Amino acid sequence: MTTDIQQRLTALTEQLHHLNYQYYQRDISEVSDQEFDRLLAELARLEDEYPQFAQANSPTQRVGGTVTKQFPTAEHRYPMLSLGNTYSEADLREFDERVRKGLEGAETAYVCELKFDGAAMSLTYEAGQLTQAVTRGDGARGDVVTSNVRTIRNVPLHLRPAGAPQPPEFEVRGEIFMPLPVFAELNQEREANGEAQLANPRNAAAGALKLQDSAQVAARKLRFYAYAFLMPGRAQFATHSASLEALSAWGLPVADTWRRCATLEQVLDFVHEWDQKRFELPVATDGIVIKVDDFRQQELLGYTAKSPRWAIAYKYPAEAGRTRLLAVQYQVGRTGAVTPVALLEPVPLAGTVVRRASLHNANQIAALDLRLGDLVFVEKGGEIIPKVTGVDLEARPEGSQPIVYPTECPACGTPLLRPEGEAHFRCPNDRGCPPQRKAKLEHFVSRKALDIDGLGAETVGRFFDLGLVTDAASLYELPAKAGQLAQLERMGEKSVQRLVAGLALSQQIPFDRVLFGLGIRYVGETVAEKLAAHYRTVEALAAATAPELAAVPEVGGVIAESAAAWFREPENQALVERLRAAGVQLALTGEAPQPQSDRLAGLTFVLSGVFEQHSRDGLHHLIEQHGGKITGSISKKLSFLVAGDKMGPAKREKATSLNVPIISETDLLAMLPAAGDAADATAATPGSAAAVASAAYEQGALF
Ligand SMILES: NC(=O)c1ccc[n+]([C@@H]2O[C@H](COP(=O)([O-])OP(=O)(O)OC[C@H]3O[C@@H](n4cnc5c(N)ncnc54)[C@H](O)[C@@H]3O)[C@@H](O)[C@H]2O)c1
Numbered sequence: 001m002t003t004d005i006q007q008r009l010t011a012l013t014e015q016l017h018h019l020n021y022q023y024y025q026r027d028i029s030e031v032s033d034q035e036f037d038r039l040l041a042e043l044a045r046l047e048d049e050y051p052q053f054a055q056a057n058s059p060t061q062r063v064g065g066t067v068t069k070q071f072p073t074a075e076h077r078y079p080m081l082s083l084g085n086t087y088s089e090a091d092l093r094e095f096d097e098r099v100r101k102g103l104e105g106a107e108t109a110y111v112c113e114l115k116f117d118g119a120a121m122s123l124t125y126e127a128g129q130l131t132q133a134v135t136r137g138d139g140a141r142g143d144v145v146t147s148n149v150r151t152i153r154n155v156p157l158h159l160r161p162a163g164a165p166q167p168p169e170f171e172v173r174g175e176i177f178m179p180l181p182v183f184a185e186l187n188q189e190r191e192a193n194g195e196a197q198l199a200n201p202r203n204a205a206a207g208a209l210k211l212q213d214s215a216q217v218a219a220r221k222l223r224f225y226a227y228a229f230l231m232p233g234r235a236q237f238a239t240h241s242a243s244l245e246a247l248s249a250w251g252l253p254v255a256d257t258w259r260r261c262a263t264l265e266q267v268l269d270f271v272h273e274w275d276q277k278r279f280e281l282p283v284a285t286d287g288i289v290i291k292v293d294d295f296r297q298q299e300l301l302g303y304t305a306k307s308p309r310w311a312i313a314y315k316y317p318a319e320a321g322r323t324r325l326l327a328v329q330y331q332v333g334r335t336g337a338v339t340p341v342a343l344l345e346p347v348p349l350a351g352t353v354v355r356r357a358s359l360h361n362a363n364q365i366a367a368l369d370l371r372l373g374d375l376v377f378v379e380k381g382g383e384i385i386p387k388v389t390g391v392d393l394e395a396r397p398e399g400s401q402p403i404v405y406p407t408e409c410p411a412c413g414t415p416l417l418r419p420e421g422e423a424h425f426r427c428p429n430d431r432g433c434p435p436q437r438k439a440k441l442e443h444f445v446s447r448k449a450l451d452i453d454g455l456g457a458e459t460v461g462r463f464f465d466l467g468l469v470t471d472a473a474s475l476y477e478l479p480a481k482a483g484q485l486a487q488l489e490r491m492g493e494k495s496v497q498r499l500v501a502g503l504a505l506s507q508q509i510p511f512d513r514v515l516f517g518l519g520i521r522y523v524g525e526t527v528a529e530k531l532a533a534h535y536r537t538v539e540a541l542a543a544a545t546a547p548e549l550a551a552v553p554e555v556g557g558v559i560a561e562s563a564a565a566w567f568r569e570p571e572n573q574a575l576v577e578r579l580r581a582a583g584v585q586l587a588l589t590g591e592a593p594q595p596q597s598d599r600l601a602g603l604t605f606v607l608s609g610v611f612e613q614h615s616r617d618g619l620h621h622l623i624e625q626h627g628g629k630i631t632g633s634i635s636k637k638l639s640f641l642v643a644g645d646k647m648g649p650a651k652r653e654k655a656t657s658l659n660v661p662i663i664s665e666t667d668l669l670a671m672l673p674a675a676g677d678a679a680d681a682t683a684a685t686p687g688s689a690a691a692v693a694s695a696a697y698e699q700g701a702l703f
């Protein structure tokens with residue numbers, strides 16, 4: 001008996017630790033939030049009943065997140081906790097009773113706020129200026145992500161001196177989130193690039209905050225809503241609601257959906273009111289947060305190890321429905337990934353009629369033991385794409401057969417491959433498989449690539465089906481077929497003229513967008529920009545080896561391998577030549593950016609670890625701007641290893657054993673001409689900078 005319980009406790013603890021790791025570290029939800037909360041509640045109940053088995057660092061006692069290794073960390077002045085949560089109104093009534101009891105019957109009021117689903121953020125303002133942004137982390141320490149947060153457009157960098165007086169230093173807490181339309185667009189882009197889809201906007205926001213390059217964070221278009229004010233000592237406001245009003249007046253974005261409720265009945269009204277209305281907002285929400293309004297009462301009620309006793313989150317259960325699985329469709333994407341999609345008998349769910357649902361991949365189908373004709377459960381939670389979560393086994397038709405995942409491409413018959421570590425099967429016939437060819441063409445003409453006026457995805461798809469075009473270069477043969485095109489239904493003379501003009505205009509589209517348009521796996525918009533800027537011509541790019549490509553900022557090993565392999569294929573080389581003949585831009589025009597100085601000429605650098613004053617890419621750029629070179633590996637010939645925070649010990653050892661000087665970011669910056677004295681910069685000899693640094697190194701001043 002006891003061992004059974006002990007085993008269950010251990011199993012639950014392990015499972016929850018694992019789910020927390022996936023969720024906070026890797027931004028993956030393996031189970032629904034509701035399922036997670038059910039498991040956590042079960043563990044709490046067992047620990048309550050058998051306190052002798054409870055562990056000090058049980059998931060019930062700790063905030064789920066941790067700090068990451070990519071950023072410096074900072075301690076929270078006031079711990080950043082989680083919220084108790086519930087899915088039932090009965091629990092809300094209990095919460096209200098506990099509060100009243102705790103306050104010995106004193107009058108109390110609540111503030112109800114929508115629970116935006118993103119990542120919690122703590123902002124510090126000093127003398128009206130944003131000075132620090134820290135993630136929740138493990139509740140006690142978080143990651144310092146100030147430069148990333150500065151890119152969020154509605155986070156004020158300076159406050160307005162309006163409304164209540166501003167304390168010299170205070171903290172604002174709120175949620176960073178990705179607006180739904182931005183999320184949808186990002187996923188479309190990822191699909192086009194052959195990258196895995198992000199499950200929901202929460203994952204997307206949390207993932208974006210962990211990026212090292214702030215410019216990339218800015219491109220994710222995150223937003224912020226403030227929901228709490230904290231200051232040292234006693235707050236200058238008597239109530240939470242008064243502080244929210246002050247935050248608004250100072251220019252901080254407070255969602256205007258909050259409401260003060262004098263009674264629990266009013267709280268429940270608010271909960272009901274937003275049950276459906278929340279789907280009209282351009283932000284993912286997963287519930288309502290209910291807080292005691294009076295700050296002094298909050299203080300009296302206090303905290304548990306994990307959450308305040310004066311607040312609770314009511315979470316809306318994910319909307320689920322039951323419907324019949326009619327068929328499974330296998331879609332082949334641009335990069336050959338095969339995705340199964342469930343075709344369903346239409347069912348209304350969370351404000352829309354659902355006809356299709358994601359089945360993710362073959363594992364999922366097997367795990368669910370899905371069969372055609374099954375009644376299946378479909379859920380639509382924070383995610384936009386509904387998903388099949390289970391099968392109603394009792395209602396299973398007799399004699400049903402399991403779904404057999406195809407072993408051959410449904411479009412071209414090529415045996416499917418499943419690269420190790422990947423969830424998706426893939427059709428390797430990338431040049432012959434019709435849906436892949438067609439999707440590549442659609443990608444080439446798309447808005448962010450060649451943006452060919454008069455040639456949308458649908459038209460180009462139709463041309464492909466009719467055999468009028470076969471690949472990107474063949475598009476430029478269309479003008480010669482103008483007569484034939486004009487005969488097509490819904491085309492006509494005018495549309496053909498527009499198309500011909502559109503093709504001519506596309507010859508002006510810069511090289512980076514052409515490169516993106518080629519649809520090389522993993523070469524998205526940003527990577528294409530970086531590669532084009534670095535190599536300037538397609539010849540130089542095609543001649544680069546994978547390790548060389550990998551040394552370009554933001555181009556990792558996987559991307560580099562993929563790009564190098566692409567340019568090695570004779571067919572792709574031929575395509576490039578045909579595009580050149582068609583007059584498409586295969587080199588950047590205009591002057592290459594001039595180096596700012598040659599201070600670092602002749603010197604080579606390896607950058608390692610996390611840096612404080614610049615991002616790694618920023619430093620890379622700076623070094624090149626001053627004539628230095630970046631390499632990937634430490635060798636005897638290397639001039640300097642620039643060590644940031646958290647550099648691995650192996651690198652340090654290797655550099656030391658090869659007598660390569662190790663310098664810090666500050667030392668590196670000291671080697672550069674100070675801003676403004678560019679004139680004298682070119683006069684300085686590169687040797688002098690090196691001498692300064694190595695002298696410092698010898699004095700032991702650097703490490
Ligand atoms: N599916 C999984 O595998 C998995 C794993 C771990 C956690 N989870 C989910 O995450 C939850 C735990 O996460 P959590 O600790 O971040 O708690 P939480 O998300 O339930 O609540 C706390 C958070 O709510 C946010 N919030 C939004 N609006 C707010 C407002 N107006 N006022 C205050 N806070 C507001 C803040 O970011 C705060 O940190 C679990 O209950 C579970 O649902 C799921």
Ligand SMILES: [Zn+2]
Binds near residue numbers: 332428
């Ligand atoms: Zn195929």
